[in-house]
Amino acid sequence: MQSMIPFPDISPEIFTLSLGGFEFALRWYALAYIAGILIAWRISLRAIKTVRLWRDETAPSSADQIEDLMFWVILGIILGGRLGYVLFYQPDVYLSDPMAILRVWEGGMAFHGGMLGVVIAGWFYCWRHGLPNLSMADVIVLGVPVGLMLGRIANFINGELWGRATDLPWGVAFPGYDAQNCGDGLALCARHPSQLYEALLEGAVLLSLLLWLAWRRDALKRPGLITGVFFAGYGLARFLVEFVRQPDAQFVTEGNPLGLAFHMAGLGLTMGQILSLPMVLCGLWLMARAARVTS
Template sequence: MLTYPDIDPAIVRIGDFAIHWYGMMYLIGFLGGWWLGRRRAARPDSGWQPEEVGDLLFHVALGVVLGGRIGYILFYNLDLFLEDPLVLLRIWQGGMSFHGGLIGVLVAMWLYGRRTGRGFFQVSDFVAPLVPVGLGAGRIGNFINGELWGRPTDLPWGMVFPFVDARPRHPSMLYEALLEGLVLFVILWVYSSRPRPTMAVSGLFLFCYGVFRFAVEFVREPDAHLGFIAFGWMTMGHLLSLPMILFGLLLLLLAHRRPQTAGTSSAGGH
């Protein structure tokens, strides 16, 4: 049995000012995505220039932060927002929804593509392999914040979260860091290392993330104010992940059924 380490969520405190680990994880995710994006863009068959990556990720960063926070409030804490609207701005306290962030990123990629004359899936296929770095870092931030813990377990790596109770629980945020971060990154990076049909990389991202998140929801403690929302076992995370799985499969099917042309935009990165 393991015990959750007592980690100060702030890296540095100077009076009322503090730099939080949670925010640092987002910075690591964006910097990692920028570095990997420049590597992908430097490939001769990428259809991108390294200089474009910074502008693209600025759009993505806005989509992640705005969409993630708004989605968290709308999907999980609408009552709290109605009581205290300023909670929307307190990002350092934790509380970001991946599904809300995804919607924000989709809007940001559409706007960027429209401005640069690229199709939506040209942009999303390029961005998808960069995203798991930020996802993995964000889940480490959840662990440091001591949030999104799992259900009770008797497995040897069960972890006691003293601020919850004395029962060993799944460290579900670490499962997500592994699956949504490392495993998803390897799958997408390897898959996108060769030219693929337009939409294929985006479809694989949606499908794999949806499957990983759906699976982890079985060991993650449901939000106390929501509980199980259907069939006695389905959580909000389950419900939001199902469309991702189905839409990802649809994109993969359409991508491989469309006539392929030379020089697709999905290539990138050894």
């Protein structure tokens, strides 16, 4: 009999309140967003206030400007994440029912879209206030891995975005027909807990690396270095995890069981890998550019 880890009995909802016939629920996923943004904001503030981290001990902005910027960052996350999911993963569905784009409570957010939203919002704010783009980008991305880690843990609790079937001993028996439908005729099947792989690589490991570079290796004195490491690190981590992550159902067909968005001659890439490659290349370019700057 295949060994597997049973899915933990954790409700996606932390608590529910009933008021006047309406029910209001706080979900782990919403809490992950809130906590991730607040912790990232505190990390950015700490970096701005620690003047020794910056060239000539001069931070690129004030603490008040960081607080103002957070509004634009949040807006970029929500709008970019939602529109990215619509355009990258299910354009046909939303073109047939455009009002569904507004029903965010039904799920559907894409990190790559959220990242683009933050880039656009951050660039606009920096342009408007005359702030250095790359140094401000470094400040913003310092705490982003916290949100990624918490978000992936929430995905695990929700029993969503699980991985491909596996016979490894740490495979998890996720609930639901789709998760158990591995096509092998078994009553139960185990899947990679790919959400936890991403929480570790995109979250804990990447966060530790960025903080070490900023506080121990003077990385913030080289504008764009932290941003480059984040882009390359996230892109590489996501690219690798995609090999064991179950693709979105709309990409899976009888002739394409791996759900590859691009394939030719038996080889191909998932949508997550396609979107991650430009991040890796952009990150490497930023790192090379920053390496030419002397601290």
